Amino acid sequence: MNGVADFRARELLDLTAHEQAAALRAGEVTARGLAEASIARVRAQEPVLNAYITLMDDEALAMADAADERLRAGNAAPLAGIPIGVKDLLSTRGVKTTAASNMLRDFTPIVDCTVVTKLREAGAVFIGKTNLDEFAMGSSTEHSKFGVTHNPWDLDRVPGGSSGGSAATVAAGGVPLSLGTDTGGSIRQPAACCGIVGLKPTYGRVSRFGVIAFASSLEQVGPFARDAEDAALLLSAIAGLDPLDSTTAPVPVPDYAAMLGRGLDGLRVGVPREFFVDGMEPGVREAVERAIDVFAANGAIIDRDVSLPSVAAALPVYYIIAPSEASANLARYDGVKYGYHADADTMWEEMELTRGQGFGDEVKRRIMLGTYALSTGYYDAYYLKAQKVRTVIRREFAAAFASHDLLLTPTAPTVAFRLGEKVGDPVAMYLNDLCTIPANISGNPAVSIPCGFSEGMPVGLQLVGGMFEEGTLFRAADAYGAVAGWKAQRPPIYGERGR
Amino acid sequence: MPLTAEEVRHIARLARLGVTDAEVARLREQLSTILEHFEVLNAIDTEGVPPTTQSFDLANIERDDVSRPSATHADVLANAPRTEGSYIRVRRVLE
Incomplete structure (x- = not known):
């Protein structure tokens, strides 16, 4: 490749996926050129960010060459040739998939998860497998067997979690798109911490087949991107019914792109008071208030008289249901069929030693919590009670969406906290997900979009939509993004600079 | 009510999770604190409310029982x- 094309590829890496797709079709750059530029930038940033567990250079270049062929033949899908980061919770055939756990540090899946299959068919280029909190349990990416990921805006702070690697690499310009999973905020909270767009789809919108299971009734795979249009592009490619996941919904996937460019005029936006909690950082509150003013000034109808009275119970409901499901899902790691194995004298000793050494502290804590909540004598008091309160919360959300198109809240009560600040205090860490957890409990789609800065760190605005109304979220995120212009703000480490 | 060390060991046993004495002490404190936070649920009236098992209500999905290729040996x-020939090798189950 010559110098001019090389320069153009680096320049294009700074743009969005839809702009890169246009440049690929115009012949300004090849998929291979773009992949080489992405690999070079990611590799240059890894010593300070640690956003990836496994880099996939050889696979990436082969995928890029295949995409170039399809682009030349004129039958390429929109994502053909676009570099993408994949959370290391998503199974990739033949490529190590660790869940950031000692338990799976050498595990190589024999199948692709459905979303990876769909992206392969679309011609996307996988740059690597991104870092996360072990088994997606955490809000800071500090609970990873492979070391912490650093926030590109301030290397002494967390990128959020659990999908911290996927958020950091998009924010730092390594790739325009990445995939995360969101069980209690694990896409939206890191998107907020890193100043990008992150969307949790409606439960059942995206297949979970081949995604290493944590809490099956709560989690969804979703996109990270630098703008709403890119997030819509990626969701379009992964959404839909999957015969391999019987919890996917038989609901047609609408044309999300058609929802863009429609503005905010006439959108009925509720601002539920329970999400503006006492401990909220003043700078976060100010940024969210300014965003509400922007919505109002552009024709949205703001309703501040909205209440979801039981939403404060979402956090305890989550910390009963998610660990309960986790304790069942993680029972499969017995050191027999795959994964870490410790030697001992008897079968039971081996199993206890394998699990004791294979899982990290946070995972053990949640397995213990879930086992307790499901154990004889406590099932009704904890698990069944939590499932009933879940119904109450769902009903409150459904009532709110009868008269509103969107609910608007902060994504998190604070900006990204400092590394080590909360890792020793599980309850303080859990409280960080106060604003994101309710949408997992109710199943509603929700997106975090950048809405300003506090302490020099990005602030996230959360928009929650009605069931299967991702299109409305894209419409609002696109319109607000165009007016507010936060996308142009880049972290100091952006690109090759700042090392 | 704080958990006892005995209760923590019992739960660990149910979960087949090997824990050290230091872990038992730490888990006892942390789990007790977390359980206290669950008490707010008692304030919510759930009389006659059915439980939610997942947020999008779907009935069972069935497909035709047709054979198809599965994973290779x-x-x-x-x-x-641990493998031996075409088997997975395990410890003796019955003593």
Whole structure:
């Protein structure tokens, strides 16, 4: 490749996926050129960010060459040739998939998860497998067997979690798109911490087949991107019914792109008071208030008289249901069929030693919590009670969406906290997900979009939509993004600079 | 009510999770604190409210029972920690 094309590829890496797709079709750059530029930038940033567990250079270049062929033949899908980061919770055939756990540090899946299959068919280029909190349990990416990921805006702070690697690499310009999973905020909270767009789809919108299971009734795979249009592009490619996941919904996937460019005029936006909690950082509150003013000034109808009275119970409901499901899902790691194995004298000793050494502290804590909540004598008091309160919360959300198109809240009560600040205090860490957890409990789609800065760190605005109304979220995120212009703000480490 | 060390060991046993004495002490404190936070649920009236098992209500999905190719022997054994021939080797189950 010559110098001019090389320069153009680096320049294009700074743009969005839809702009890169246009440049690929115009012949300004090849998929291979773009992949080489992405690999070079990611590799240059890894010593300070640690956003990836496994880099996939050889696979990436082969995928890029295949995409170039399809682009030349004129039958390429929109994502053909676009570099993408994949959370290391998503199974990739033949490529190590660790869940950031000692338990799976050498595990190589024999199948692709459905979303990876769909992206392969679309011609996307996988740059690597991104870092996360072990088994997606955490809000800071500090609970990873492979070391912490650093926030590109301030290397002494967390990128959020659990999908911290996927958020950091998009924010730092390594790739325009990445995939995360969101069980209690694990896409939206890191998107907020890193100043990008992150969307949790409606439960059942995206297949979970081949995604290493944590809490099956709560989690969804979703996109990270630098703008709403890119997030819509990626969701379009992964959404839909999957015969391999019987919890996917038989609901047609609408044309999300058609929802863009429609503005905010006439959108009925509720601002539920329970999400503006006492401990909220003043700078976060100010940024969210300014965003509400922007919505109002552009024709949205703001309703501040909205209440979801039981939403404060979402956090305890989550910390009963998610660990309960986790304790069942993680029972499969017995050191027999795959994964870490410790030697001992008897079968039971081996199993206890394998699990004791294979899982990290946070995972053990949640397995213990879930086992307790499901154990004889406590099932009704904890698990069944939590499932009933879940119904109450769902009903409150459904009532709110009868008269509103969107609910608007902060994504998190604070900006990204400092590394080590909360890792020793599980309850303080859990409280960080106060604003994101309710949408997992109710199943509603929700997106975090950048809405300003506090302490020099990005602030996230959360928009929650009605069931299967991702299109409305894209419409609002696109319109607000165009007016507010936060996308142009880049972290100091952006690109090759700042090392 | 704080958990006792005995209760923590009992739960660990149910979960087949090997824990050290230091872990038992730490888990006892942390789990007790977390359980206290669950008490707010008692304030919510759930009389006559059905439980939610997942947020999008779907009935069972059925498909025709048609045979199709499954994973190969080699694939299935590829990640097993201990194998012998075409078997996974395990410890004696019955003493």
